[in-house]
Amino acid sequence: MLKKSSIFLALIRLNRYTVKNFSLALGNRYCRFAEILNDDFLEDFLGRIYNFASGPSMLPLPVLEEVSQKLVDFEGTGMSLIEMSHRDKIFDAIHTETIALMRDVYRVPDDFHVIFIQGGATFQFGMVPMAFLRKGNLADFIVTGTWGKKAHADAAVVGNAHIVWDGSHCNYTRIPAQHELKFTPGAAYVHICTNETIGGIQWQYFPETGGIPIVADMSSDVLSRPVPWEKFGLVFAGTQKNLAPAGLAVVFIQKDFAKSARTDLPAYLRYDLHIKENSLYNTPPTFVVWMMNLTLKWLKSIGGLDAVEKLRNQKAEMIYNVIDNSGGFYVTNIPGDSRSKMNIVWRMQSEELETKFVAEATKEGLDGLKGHRSVGGMRASVYNAMPVEGIKALVDFMTQFMKKNG
Numbered sequence: 001m002l003k004k005s006s007i008f009l010a011l012i013r014l015n016r017y018t019v020k021n022f023s024l025a026l027g028n029r030y031c032r033f034a035e036i037l038n039d040d041f042l043e044d045f046l047g048r049i050y051n052f053a054s055g056p057s058m059l060p061l062p063v064l065e066e067v068s069q070k071l072v073d074f075e076g077t078g079m080s081l082i083e084m085s086h087r088d089k090i091f092d093a094i095h096t097e098t099i100a101l102m103r104d105v106y107r108v109p110d111d112f113h114v115i116f117i118q119g120g121a122t123f124q125f126g127m128v129p130m131a132f133l134r135k136g137n138l139a140d141f142i143v144t145g146t147w148g149k150k151a152h153a154d155a156a157v158v159g160n161a162h163i164v165w166d167g168s169h170c171n172y173t174r175i176p177a178q179h180e181l182k183f184t185p186g187a188a189y190v191h192i193c194t195n196e197t198i199g200g201i202q203w204q205y206f207p208e209t210g211g212i213p214i215v216a217d218m219s220s221d222v223l224s225r226p227v228p229w230e231k232f233g234l235v236f237a238g239t240q241k242n243l244a245p246a247g248l249a250v251v252f253i254q255k256d257f258a259k260s261a262r263t264d265l266p267a268y269l270r271y272d273l274h275i276k277e278n279s280l281y282n283t284p285p286t287f288v289v290w291m292m293n294l295t296l297k298w299l300k301s302i303g304g305l306d307a308v309e310k311l312r313n314q315k316a317e318m319i320y321n322v323i324d325n326s327g328g329f330y331v332t333n334i335p336g337d338s339r340s341k342m343n344i345v346w347r348m349q350s351e352e353l354e355t356k357f358v359a360e361a362t363k364e365g366l367d368g369l370k371g372h373r374s375v376g377g378m379r380a381s382v383y384n385a386m387p388v389e390g391i392k393a394l395v396d397f398m399t400q401f402m403k404k405n406g
Ligand SMILES: Cc1ncc(COP(=O)(O)O)c(C=O)c1O
Pocket: 054, 055, 119, 120, 121, 122, 123, 147, 193, 195, 196, 197, 198, 217, 218, 219, 220, 238, 239
């Protein structure tokens, strides 16, 4: 006999929104089943919703399930992996495998080191200029929004942080074209943020800098498309969007560029030391590394980088289509070639309507859609772990909401 608990287990893999619609469709015909699937049941047992938050954000369900199964007793060791020494050979194997997986999945060339550093992306805002700026040199900055501004402000504390282009004149609603960029010959590096998580704009090309290495903050679009590594000196990304929970930045650093980093710095600020110690100079957040390991395996299992890029395009297009065909009900002033495919932002006619939209969406299990407090409006963050079903649910909700309120 089909037990209630096995129904729970089967359904927990689905999403609250999907199950609710399914149960409504069943209606009275299977009223006993529909009764089991009432709202209380959904809230009590089907905790999973579609989480559109910008980070920390949705993680792949199989990854969460595997971690929850193994958390207390890691593969028969009698202890949790997060209770183990980071020098233990069991953790060491996971650590080494995670770096190898990252190289494999992200197609990182051999002339790059892959290192994990604590302090998130924000720490890199300071660590990069401390390592690469010296008396007499400078870095060029392209400031495209909140995260570009923050990186520039930190670099300016340390040395000469020269702004090449600043999007303040257009309220950071677009990415500059190549012809607008004049770089400083001999600059140590050019800083860009490839995806402005708050403003919802993204570089759809990577600029030609005349050979100056690019330093890129890829926190919110890491592992979502192939990267032309030859243009980059250093790429960093906080883990809490496409990779794992918060707690680390993954840093990809070109070997010759790494050699030019200062070494007369306190230990944790030295890239050379992190490289030499294989990211184990001090105690790493072992849980984050483990989660990243599982996320990378999951990403491989769904087809790797090409599959993820295709999905990303499909998901973003579905939402932009609703916005563009809404006759002004949903509005974005970001031109097509600057639109982010990871963080999709839009506004509505009034703040009251926006508040109503967010409240009703939340009730439907579509969470985290409120835009950042500094810009208002709506934002759907559609990282790799967001399934197409989540986008269908959102698009469906947006269409219904427009019909009722338009
Ligand atoms: C593009 C970008 N850069 C940097 C950061 C800061 O990251 P962290 O909180 O890991 O320091 C964020 C955070 O959301 C981000 O979206």
